[in-house]
Amino acid sequence: xxxxxxxAAVYLDPDLHKALRLKAVETNQSMSExxxxxxxxxLAEDAEDLAAFDQRAEEPLIRYExxxxxxxxxxxx
Numbered sequence: 001x002x003x004x005x006x007x008a009a010v011y012l013d014p015d016l017h018k019a020l021r022l023k024a025v026e027t028n029q030s031m032s033e034x035x036x037x038x039x040x041x042x043l044a045e046d047a048e049d050l051a052a053f054d055q056r057a058e059e060p061l062i063r064y065e066x067x068x069x070x071x072x073x074x075x076x077x
Contacts, residue, residue: 010035 012020024031071077 005032 020031020034023029024034027034068077
């Protein structure tokens with residue numbers, strides 16, 4: 001069964017377009033395949049970040065100043 005796709009106009013920086021075109025040739029993939037893959041990976045990273053936020057939702061908040069002081073006390077800054 002063929003994958004259904006939607007057409008979209010995407011405006012790329014000329015240098016990015018050239019790099020994408022070259023990568024498509026080098027990897028024997030279409031530019032659309034490469035863009036779809038990159039978008040999927042970016043969305044997966046976002047999903048991981050959101051899951052991490054949910055897991056840490058119950059952790060107490062710490063003020064910036066307190067965190068800096070802890071880092072200084074531990075010798076990390």
